[in-house]
Amino acid sequence: MAHPSQLGFQDAASPVMEELLHFHDHALMIVFLISTLVLYIIVAMVTTKLSNKYILDSQGIEILWTVLPAVILFLIALPSLRILYLMDEINNPHLTVKALGHQWYWSYEYTDYQDLSFDSYMIPTQDLTPGQFRLLEVDHRMVIPMNSPVRVLISSDDVLHSWAVPTMGVKMDAVPGRLNQATFIAARPGVYYGQCSEICGANHSFMPIVVEAVPLIHFENWLSLMLEDA
Template identity: 80%
Template sequence: MAHPLQLGFQDAASPIMEEFIHFHDHTLMIVFLISSLVLYIIMAMVSTKLTNKYILDSQEIEIIWTVLPAVILILIALPSLRILYLMDEINDPHLTIKAIGHQWYWSYEYSDYEDLGFDSYMIPTNDLSPGQFRLLEADNRMVVPVESPARILITAEDVLHSWTVPSLGVKMDAVPGRLNQTAFITSRPGVYYGQCSEICGANHSFMPIVVEALPMKYFEDWTSLMLEDA
């Protein structure tokens, strides 16, 4: 598991996040090549007398600087559109969870189970155990099975919130009166942290999101335990 405070992307824990990282590297390489070319042209114009600084017309250069940017934009747009369509695909989810944003905590309802729901509050700093992360730990984690498509229905009770887990590549606004949906598949067991990404009031930074991915056997044990306690 990546440290949640590290610089750069967290380690990908879902196929969509892997696609995001690949697209980021692809686009960054294009930006690097363009920057290198522009820097080379500037240095050549300044440092050598072999270039004509007062050229007024060049059909070939105009064609190049018109066609080349169009090709570069296509190289960026095609993989970007592919990822957008992949994000919208929600085919036969194995689990549906409703996440509701409140000021300032989250509540979760497991639609496939009767009476399985709970609130998730941030653990105060004074109550943290050794090794737990400040402002990121919650008393009740949202538990999902590994390698199973999970659909998340997201809404809010009061103001705008945003349900965001970076390592899963998930970010969706929680809007009062509207039900948004997204989906993800966890690639491996682990605990994945996120926070509300919408400025929702005084305690905006105190409503963390904790997703715990468990193998199916342990997930079923967890649901049985939760239903017994309900």
């Protein structure tokens, strides 16, 4: 969960998000080195006439300016492609949940179990209890087992929405008439918050997403209660 004056990303709760954080730090260091080099060259050109001779008329510098960007792109592309393939990899998920966006709430359907579906509405401010977060808490959370691959099928019933949970490293558009999918693994138990990331109308900011990761035994107990109620 984000906190006031936070610098950087939220703590990763899935292996994919951990990889994304590492890639961010990797790319940021490359940008820092490039900025430092360019700043040094600018200062040298402005302050020293001797440097202008070597910087502007040097064949070695021209070769460096040609080869160096190619090497930098190579250093960025390899980890980037690795993470992209990792995010698209879906092998035998233990649980499949269909998330359907509406104006302005989400509905969830556990496709592996018959008759298990529910709507998830934001809790109004006046109905919040102590400890709940304003504009983020919902009446029915999406409950998943931790340390299990979860596939989320995402679509929309009306307009464009986007199902996003930053701590899980998941952000997928919900497009009417199209079924997108995302996968993640909750590495630890907890409650993780997200919001619709697509401007979908007047109440766009009032359709939060809450994912609760619990141990398998607690998930089975929750599942039994939900199936009995259904």
